Amino acid sequence: MQPFEYERPTSLAGALALLAEHGADARLLAGGTDLIIRLRDGTIRPRVVVDVKGIAELDGEIREADGYLRIGAMTVMTDIAADERIRRDHQALAEAAAVVGAVQIRNRATLAGNICNASPAADTVPALLVDDARVVAAGPAGTRRIPLDEVLVRSGVTTLAPDELVTAIELPRPVTPRGTVHLRRTRRRGHDLASVTLACAVAPDGVTRMAYGSLGPRPLLVVDASGLLADPEAGDEAKRARLAALFVDASPSPTSMRSGPEYRLAMLQVLGLRAVRAAIERLAAG
Numbered sequence: 001m002q003p004f005e006y007e008r009p010t011s012l013a014g015a016l017a018l019l020a021e022h023g024a025d026a027r028l029l030a031g032g033t034d035l036i037i038r039l040r041d042g043t044i045r046p047r048v049v050v051d052v053k054g055i056a057e058l059d060g061e062i063r064e065a066d067g068y069l070r071i072g073a074m075t076v077m078t079d080i081a082a083d084e085r086i087r088r089d090h091q092a093l094a095e096a097a098a099v100v101g102a103v104q105i106r107n108r109a110t111l112a113g114n115i116c117n118a119s120p121a122a123d124t125v126p127a128l129l130v131d132d133a134r135v136v137a138a139g140p141a142g143t144r145r146i147p148l149d150e151v152l153v154r155s156g157v158t159t160l161a162p163d164e165l166v167t168a169i170e171l172p173r174p175v176t177p178r179g180t181v182h183l184r185r186t187r188r189r190g191h192d193l194a195s196v197t198l199a200c201a202v203a204p205d206g207v208t209r210m211a212y213g214s215l216g217p218r219p220l221l222v223v224d225a226s227g228l229l230a231d232p233e234a235g236d237e238a239k240r241a242r243l244a245a246l247f248v249d250a251s252p253s254p255t256s257m258r259s260g261p262e263y264r265l266a267m268l269q270v271l272g273l274r275a276v277r278a279a280i281e282r283l284a285a286g
């Protein structure tokens with residue numbers, strides 16, 4: 001590991017000043033479950049690591065505010081998976097958080113870190129995309145709220161500026177109950193990054209939102225407004241054809257050690273259909 005300076009600011013202003021001073025030479029540290037690995041293997045070599053855990057304004061609270069569920073930047077997967085409001089209204093997110101790594105990882109890994117690491121395989125991101133999440137970022141010009149879909153670029157790259165940091169993630173409160181589910185495929189049981197990670201939400205108005213990851217440079221959101229996928233009476237063949245059309249931009253890496261493109265694309269179809277079925281059942285169960 002290349003030596004670096006370690007800073008632990010106690011205020012947001014202090015953290016932003018460090019980011020302004022060091023720019024792309026600085027890296028933020030939250031749970032460290034991604035960052036430490038990348039520091040160790042040398043894929044990133046920051047001169048300064050800024051630990052965000054001492055910042056007074058950052059919290060790990062989940063609370064309702066102005067029609068949104070606000071998840072503080074310090075919130076870890078364990079707390080997301082256990083939160084009653086998330087389990088009720090954002091079930092796919094609770095399920096995704098519950099399968100990240102193992103207990104020790106989930107006790108440290110933050111939702112903000114999962115987003116900002118920008119892995120195509122980030123398990124919570126598809127669920128956040130179907131739930132229309134937005135990211136709250138603080139920077140020198142103040143705070144801005146960005147739809148998550150506009151934050152993701154490709155592995156390790158987001159549209160956040162080097163002098164910005166995420167303070168919270170916000171989920172709009174659903175106006176009607178929906179059926180939502182997260183499914184994934186891994187090479188083996190136990191902790192592993194997903195070969196396919198997928199979330200689905202079926203709404204009573206017939207709109208189905210799906211998002212999938214590990215099949216290209218970034219997780220992608222697709223929407224079926226035709227009502228076909230949400231229709232419990234529609235046949236599997238018709239749904240498979242609709243899913244194939246929706247998944248047309250899936251472009252899995254041909255060189256990944258996890259699984260080949262053909263397998264991933266086949267599993268995307270299988271999980272897509274299963275997810276739609278499960279979401280319809282959950283919607284019907286209320």
Ligand SMILES: Cc1cc2nc3c(=O)[nH]c(=O)nc-3n(C[C@H](O)[C@H](O)[C@H](O)COP(=O)(O)OP(=O)(O)OC[C@H]3O[C@@H](n4cnc5c(N)ncnc54)[C@H](O)[C@@H]3O)c2cc1C
Nearest residue numbers: 028030031032033034035101109110113114116122123166
């Ligand atoms: C053994 C193991 C198993 C894993 N399994 C899974 C899995 O199954 N599914 C999965 O999705 N992930 C998995 N991960 C990856 C990792 O645990 C998650 O991505 C985690 O959510 C990252 O959060 P963190 O708080 O540890 O982030 P860190 O490692 O602290 O940071 C990650 C990145 O986000 C940036 N960052 C952190 N906080 C902020 C902020 N507030 N504002 C701006 N940038 C910020 C950092 O600078 C860094 O670039 C696994 C990791 C390990 C080591």
